Amino acid sequence: MVKLDEAKDSPRTGDYIIEDNKVRLHASRCPSCGAVFYPRRNNCSADATSPLEEIALSSGGTVYTFTVARQSTPEFKTPYVLAYVDFKEDVRVLLPFDADEPPVIGAAVEIVMAAGPRITDGGLVSIPHARLQR
Amino acid sequence: MEDIFVLGIGMTPFGKHPDSSAADLGAQAVNLALADAGLGGKEIEAAWVGHVFQGMAMGQRALYAAGLSGIPIDNVENACSSGSTAIWDATLALRAGAYDVVLALGVEHMTTAFRGALAPDPSDIEAQLGLTMPGIYAMRAQRYMVQYGVAPQDIAKIAVKNKRNAAMNPLSHFKKAVTLDEVMQGRLIADPLRLHECAPISDGAAAVVLVSKAKLKELGGTRAIKLAASALRSGRTEVGLVDMTVEDLTWRTAQAAYEQAGVGPGEIGFAEVHDCFSIAEALRVEGMGLVPHGEYVARVAKGEMDLDGILPVNGSGGLLGKGHPLGATGVAQVVEIVKQLRGEAGERQIANAKIGVAHCRGGKAQGVEGTACTVNILVA
Numbered sequence A: 001m002v003k004l005d006e007a008k009d010s011p012r013t014g015d016y017i018i019e020d021n022k023v024r025l026h027a028s029r030c031p032s033c034g035a036v037f038y039p040r041r042n043n044c045s046a047d048a049t050s051p052l053e054e055i056a057l058s059s060g061g062t063v064y065t066f067t068v069a070r071q072s073t074p075e076f077k078t079p080y081v082l083a084y085v086d087f088k089e090d091v092r093v094l095l096p097f098d099a100d101e102p103p104v105i106g107a108a109v110e111i112v113m114a115a116g117p118r119i120t121d122g123g124l125v126s127i128p129h130a131r132l133q134r
Numbered sequence B: 001m002e003d004i005f006v007l008g009i010g011m012t013p014f015g016k017h018p019d020s021s022a023a024d025l026g027a028q029a030v031n032l033a034l035a036d037a038g039l040g041g042k043e044i045e046a047a048w049v050g051h052v053f054q055g056m057a058m059g060q061r062a063l064y065a066a067g068l069s070g071i072p073i074d075n076v077e078n079a080c081s082s083g084s085t086a087i088w089d090a091t092l093a094l095r096a097g098a099y100d101v102v103l104a105l106g107v108e109h110m111t112t113a114f115r116g117a118l119a120p121d122p123s124d125i126e127a128q129l130g131l132t133m134p135g136i137y138a139m140r141a142q143r144y145m146v147q148y149g150v151a152p153q154d155i156a157k158i159a160v161k162n163k164r165n166a167a168m169n170p171l172s173h174f175k176k177a178v179t180l181d182e183v184m185q186g187r188l189i190a191d192p193l194r195l196h197e198c199a200p201i202s203d204g205a206a207a208v209v210l211v212s213k214a215k216l217k218e219l220g221g222t223r224a225i226k227l228a229a230s231a232l233r234s235g236r237t238e239v240g241l242v243d244m245t246v247e248d249l250t251w252r253t254a255q256a257a258y259e260q261a262g263v264g265p266g267e268i269g270f271a272e273v274h275d276c277f278s279i280a281e282a283l284r285v286e287g288m289g290l291v292p293h294g295e296y297v298a299r300v301a302k303g304e305m306d307l308d309g310i311l312p313v314n315g316s317g318g319l320l321g322k323g324h325p326l327g328a329t330g331v332a333q334v335v336e337i338v339k340q341l342r343g344e345a346g347e348r349q350i351a352n353a354k355i356g357v358a359h360c361r362g363g364k365a366q367g368v369e370g371t372a373c374t375v376n377i378l379v380a
């Protein structure tokens, strides 16, 4: 695993690095029980261990499940696809899906930057998305 | 442990109440529960009031509207389990011997407090990414379909059953049965869940008067129903790649209730469960150990969960049919079970109702399986 420097961007939306156009999400791993958390945390929510190690997740995973949200809160542009993606680092992360068509469960995905689905200041902001592996 | 009894129940119609405030609805439920118990307001020693979106001191406003003031009033927020958590709090106070006559009220005026799809708290990253409550359950439904080989229309039969029951409940938000075709032609909210498979936005209130065994002896009420167990648990932190079709929170809460009541899942005669979405009913009933994992929708198709089936589920119409004013929901479930055990459920009466269970589970917070779950067991 890569040891990362303290990230500068907002911890609220989750941090990431971009290597060769591939997005790797920053996560935390508990040195005591091995639990992995995304977004990053200061302590382990299973056993309160602190501090945690920083790791970068793989730049892809598999679709655990998904849905097409057709009704949402007012700040989202519907419809949009959401998926829970399982990473080999043993953590499941919710990600918007960069496609109009939903994926199938078990599909291999890569993590990329794409716009949406949240409308911020009148526009869609680019954030990490999952898309079918190409 | 000293026995606790439900002496009085009260519930407003669930639905849209543009001309009543939350306090009005709460007061109405309280007055109905007091009249049903045959008690005056002065006999209530303390009250717990569950609500989610009603703002500061809703409990005081509702009880003042009912003419009760000065007693200890505790406002309780625990997501969709707020009302049933108020009941749990009340049982602790009775068991501690602090009081003999207490009130639990749940109230919510959703149509004024709320619009759009219900979502987790906006501070959660998942909410910022667009996760809504329908979205969470839709994703669990997608998994359920793949793991157990069922189709959307199999799950949709849960909505058909509950709306059929709701049509027989004069207090329901929806009073019209729907066919499977109608459910399947409904608008998709979050694939595969369609409009009829999502609980509506409802206003309403429900209240129960709980008494100690000693007080019941003194009053001599004959319609009292024993509250044999009241359990509350919170969701555990989710670590690793867990099975999202299995509800650890529901199972742990149910286990605690079974132990408290001294009954096993096999002895449960009927259930009111938290069917905020069609798929949720399957996850709850399986989670409580009443049906093996993956078998629920097939049992529904066979009619086993109908009012005349071997395990009637959501005979009231459930959240899908009766409505879901968040804070009121958990109390209304207990109200329904008391009606059934008294034999006062009218057209919905379940034959030989002896032991009923109410399951209420609420909310989603980042990193935990669920926020709060209650299981109450009542015995005739």
Ligand SMILES: [Zn+2]
Binding pocket: A030, A031, A032, A033, A034, A035, A044, A045, A046, A047, A048, A049
């Ligand atoms: Zn740990």
